[in-house]
Amino acid sequence: MKSRPQKSLGFRQMLAAGTAVLSMTVTALVPAPAYAQFGGIVYDPSNYAQNVLTAARTLEQINNQIRQLQNQATSLINEARNLASLPTSVLAPLQQQIRQTQQLLGEAQRMAYNVQQIQTEFLRQYKSMDLTAPQRAMVDGAEGRWQNSVAAFEDALKVQAGAVANIEGTRSAVNDIVTASQSATGALQAAQAGNQLLAVQSQQLTDLIASVTAMGRAQTLDAANDAAAKAQAREQLRRFLAPGRGYVPTTAQMFRN
Structure with a gap:
């Protein structure tokens, strides 16, 4: 009759250990937040990608403006040639x-x-x-x-x-x-x-x-x-x-x- 409490205690310990393992497994399967901290600086990959896309679009707009200015300069040069007098x-x-x-x-x-x-x-x-x-x-x-x-x-x-x-x-x-x-x-x-x-x-x-x-x-x-x-x-x-x-x-x- 004295051996039953020892068996019951061992079963409970085994059940608690299984629950802990299952909890750790579920935690491992859940995705981690999309940021990390390095030396006090927070790194957010999604925000970084958005910033890169914004910078690329801004650069494209700047290139378009440069091309427009080049076209305007060419047009002004042609107009100047058209207005030049015969020497x-x-x-x-x-x-x-x-x-x-x-x-x-x-x-x-x-x-x-x-x-x-x-x-x-x-x-x-x-x-x-x-x-x-x-x-x-x-x-x-x-x-x-x-x-x-x-x-x-x-x-x-x-x-x-x-x-x-x-x-x-x-x-x-x-x-x-x-x-x-x-x-x-x-x-x-x-x-x-x-x-x-x-x-x-x-x-x-x-x-x-x-x-x-x-x-x-x-x-x-x-x-x-x-x-x-x-x-x-x-x-x-x-x-x-x-x-x-x-x-x-x-x-x-x-x-x-």
Whole structure:
């Protein structure tokens, strides 16, 4: 009868020991909290991962901003190139050539390029010439009209020579413009090169108009001279054949004794 309490006590000890082992096993299976402490600093893996993700997103935003700034800088550079002026200008030599042509036109002899003067002189010398004037006056008038024609042809030759002399300047200007346009960096430089080429064409048209005008003036004065000479010739013939005022034969001595 005395051995039963000892068996009961041993069973209880074994049961308590099993309970302790089971408790330790359950504790081992339960996940531990996601943080640890090292030297007083708490380390939280989930918080660390979140911070790394936030830093990565911030870095990506910074990179995007850098790319935007680079694109803006490129755009500003392109705009600056488009606004850059052409380093070459041929306006001054072209204007000088036009002034030379104007000077030649201004040196027109006898009957200048002036509307009022042309009206006055043309009316006096060609359109309303006095056919009742003495013979000497009619001869002087014919000579004056002939001199007008000769001077006009001389003026035309001068203007044409000036136009030919400008050809070399035009060639040089075109060469400079084409060379500059080939290295144009923006739209403004290309447009300015095109405008300067148009200016060269305008200068050439100016020389052409001046040459045609000078030649037309000479031909017009020559045609007017022919018309006036015909009218004067008819009057002189009428005077020559008029009774009592015509030609009277006289003795002419060709050789002296």
